[in-house]
Amino acid sequence: MSKTVLDLWVGLFVIAGVAALLFLALKVGSMSTVNTSDSYQVIARFDNIGGLKSRAPVKSAGVVVGRVADISFDNETFEAAVTLRLDKRYAFPKDTTAAIMTSGLLGEQYIGLEAGGDSLKLKDKDRILITQSAVVLENLIGQFLYGKAQEGAPE
Amino acid sequence: MSTTFGWERSVLRRSIENLGQRTIQGVWRIGFAARFFLATLLHSGTAFRRFGLTIREIYFSGVLSLIIILVSGLFVGMVLGLQGYETLQTYGSEEALGVLVALSLVRELGPVVAALLFASRAGSAITAEIGLMKATEQLSAMEMMAVDPIARVVAPRFWAGVISMPLLAALFSAMGIFGGYLVGVQLIGVDEGSFWSQMQSAVDFEQDILNGVIKSVVFGIAITAIALFEGYDAPPTAEGVSGATTRTVVTSSLVVLALDFVLTAFMFRGLN
8 A cells, every 4th residue: 555545544544533532522522612593592580590501492382492502690680691592483572481490300401481472572682581490399398398387386 | 198198299299380380470471561561662762753654553553443443333322322212211311311322432432342342453463463573583584684673563553552542432432422313313302402412511521531531542552562562472383373362352351441440440439
């Protein structure tokens, strides 16, 4: 085999190997950037996002309509600011509500959108005003126990 | 009394002698292997100064192993996808399929299975080649011409193996994840976004991917060093070369598995 053909193959091999490493680092690992084509962003503020993760699905009527793009903490209102990236094909009324739901009892968390009745639609960089925080199971159990204890207390 | 136990005593004596001889031989062989490894490292200059020699060996041990690595990676990933889905759907968490496939490939299966394949595909070839070079006295001929066979023959093969192994392991993992994606998302219909998003939030670059690369580098060093030593140490007969080739595959596979345990114990002990 001639030397140049051999060099070419080894070069291709090294390129493929490095590409595989990059694929592992960028696509599989957590060093990823998300593309911004054909989507618009809206912001929703929540008191508590529970275990919501970046890139979690945003669903409306059970259909995936977008992804969570970014989660940050607002140090002035002490709320979580969640940026949703929604598909351009789906437009939602201005008074749409966002709630953090859990798929199954222990499944992953997602954001559920429920459309309102406004004739104006949500635009890029708009805010969803009505939100509902994640249900924290421990708080729920705590409230239940507290309620039970109150019931049993003497008047 | 003592005369009746005479022959038993001689049997005992002979078996103890046997044990002693084997121990001395074993220690001598370990010492020889260590000196050989050191000599390879010390004579590595040529492998980098005349990098063409190393490139040639990368072709033979890396590029020619590509097919088996890629195909096995794809199938391992596809089987992981099927089996993982079967188990995960019992708990209603099919979306975690991406995490399962990626973590098991990047942390363990990628480096280890790629190393086992590399040992049987490239390690055996290295041993057979060097063993035959020794049997046909090519190595002695080189020495006669004042060419150091360790610098000219052994070191380029060593560095070629060390360079090829991490690349092959990365390709194996990437192919495996692609196979898991094919089966999980395209065939079974797990949500694509959750597949990738859960994978990305669970796989850490430093903790998982980098540790996998470190593992594959260590395996590359171990396999090529064993293959080269077995070839160099092989008795110069047809039988000797075939025995050495078998020993290369067996020893390097066992060493890879043992090293994997040790490395895993160090790397992932503190993880939850």
